[in-house]
Amino acid sequence: MTRRSLRDDANQEAYRRLAGARPVLRDIRPAIEVVPRMTRDLVLTSGPLLRWSDYEGGQRRALIGGALFEGLAADAAEAEAKLASGAIRIGACQDHDCIGSVAGIYTASMPVFVIENEAFGNRAFSNMYEGQARKRLNYGSYDDEVKERLDYINAAVAPVLGEAVRASGGIELAPIIKRALHMGDELHSRNTAASLLFAVALFPALLDLPPALRNEVKRVTALLVEDNYFFLRLSMGAAKASAAAIAGIPHASVLSTMGLNCRSFGIQVAGLDGWIEGPLPDPEAKLFEGHGKDEIAWLGGESIVTETVGLGGLAQAAAFPLFSYQGGEPLDMIARTEQMYAITIGEHPDYRIPVLKYRGTPTAIDIFRVVESGITPFLDIGIAGKGGVQIGAGVVQAPLPCFEAAVARYNDHYG
Incomplete structure (x- = not known):
């Protein structure tokens, strides 16, 4: 077989696995109990792993906040010293089968x-998800207010939701994603419909919980129906579980993940090992009132794993309500999605876009098609500010140098 035919066959297998994935929410547990190789002295963060001295800005502050929340240090100065010495270890989320939103902080008790x-x-x-407050740990903020909210999630929200999920026997996520695409979500920057659909799926199990938990169930139910971004972490987890199934396919040139740290943008390819890094992208952003472009800060992020499986920026044409949130024009959103078919292997058989006459979302991004066409994936993102809050939302295109470097590495490896 020729190298091209080996690559084509491998890419078809990658597409088959992405299209055939069946992500199911099975449980909610503390990270230390279920995350591979998680330890009590470990803090996980987004993107390609850096040395402690190379982390800066909000991602650095988030790592310190994670150490403080976990009780690994008494104050920020001690946390910095322990992170510098290695007494507190730093890990990359995706090396532990996790997926990180913005700075992506995971600690043992979370x-x-x-x-x-x-x-x-x-x-x-x-x-x-930390909730609707603008100050969040994953945006690089940590104070008493953030700690109180994280403690509430640990002590009240997660146990009740976990009981309900286990009682339900598991919640299938793909049918929720499928329906949400027909209701104005693209499952990255907009999860309004998916969050409500998830709540509906979980209500029977929540209502069957013991009467002693009634007050907790009321609070959790209110959170589910009021917070339009609750499902984002589930769409990210579903995408990660789907995309991880293609990692390690020999000869495949399909993306298996994307992510950022505070210094670089990185991609991983199914048929190659490790991250391939390039420059950070330039955002096309709609900023919240009172904020300016000089405040934009990069502090990591892996929610763009949703784009890896054909959602998010690749499915913008399904989510016209994003127009009021991140700017642009509805016709631009259609045009962006249509461009993505040129760089993907196929169309998703279940995730479909009504305005495109129910055409499947473009799925399985091929690095060779990206480089040959010069078209890079569109990514929907939240915009972080230097002050540790979200200051807007927008669209970026993945930087082309990552893909050019990936093609060169592929040719070196398989040539």
């Missing part, structure tokens, strides 16, 4: 969604 890809038997983990 509850995580346990998502199983039933079609291929692999698991992924996603931590819980």
